[in-house]
Amino acid sequence: MNIIISNRSDLPLFKQIENEIKTAIFNNELNEQDLLPSVRSLASDLNISFLTVKRAYDNLEKEGFIKTIQGKGSFVAPKNMELIKEEKLKEIEKHIEQIYKISKISGITETEIKEIFKIIFEEEK
């Protein structure tokens, strides 16, 4: 698994780590019961404090993505991804509703929005 973080990101380091691990889980680069890097080894690899990594892991555990056992390490949790996917779909719905409202009062057309959509989704492929 490759985790890359950046100081220049708009997101805090711990959040970047969370997102990268979530992505790895969803992309099956990490699977159920897989052992994650230890807080200290990952911190060392990324040249950051282990407390920052721990914070990311704590958040991931609260959200149900991983399970941590003292002395053993952190493991990818049994998948209950459908529930999480539903929540993410709701988030996306809210963003699209916002876009709809903006477009309605600004005269920006559906075509223009689709164009932006296409650019962002193809830019990083």
Next chain:
Amino acid sequence: MNIIISNRSDLPLFKQIENEIKTAIFNNELNEQDLLPSVRSLASDLNISFLTVKRAYDNLEKEGFIKTIQGKGSFVAPKNMELIKEEKLKEIEKHIEQIYKISKISGITETEIKEIFKIIFEEEK
């Protein structure tokens, strides 16, 4: 013009003020050359520091929405529809970037998103 701010918002006060004034300009509640409330009077109305209002006004001036003259006050800048449209396009871009990030970590496909997009944009017609 009505400006409403909230401590419970996720946005800082100065940003909320910026957004409300931009919206008012866009909706023609504020027009070219209109005088905005003075930093001190608005601060007093909102029960916040005048420095917070000044910060919002400074940002609005940097972005070209208003023009401030010492001793006189702040005025709505000559309308630049392109500027406003650019602003709204940027907002939409941010939403789509958010959607992109969510999709990346949740395995939600572009097709699924387009489906939601279609539903929301056609539902409310």
Next chain:
DNA sequence: CTAACTGTTATACATATAATATAACAGTTA
């Protein structure tokens, strides 16, 4: 001209978040 408005600037302070550094403590396993 002066008073009463405008905006400007500087300094200090308070709080929250993010991230670090260090040290000590506790569980697991070869």
Next chain:
DNA sequence: TAACTGTTATATTATATGTATAACAGTTAG
């Protein structure tokens, strides 16, 4: 027991947000 795991506590730094106060400067109505 050694060498890994994670946990906890304390202190420190930096940055963002917001406040408080005071002094300074431009504009304008009386």
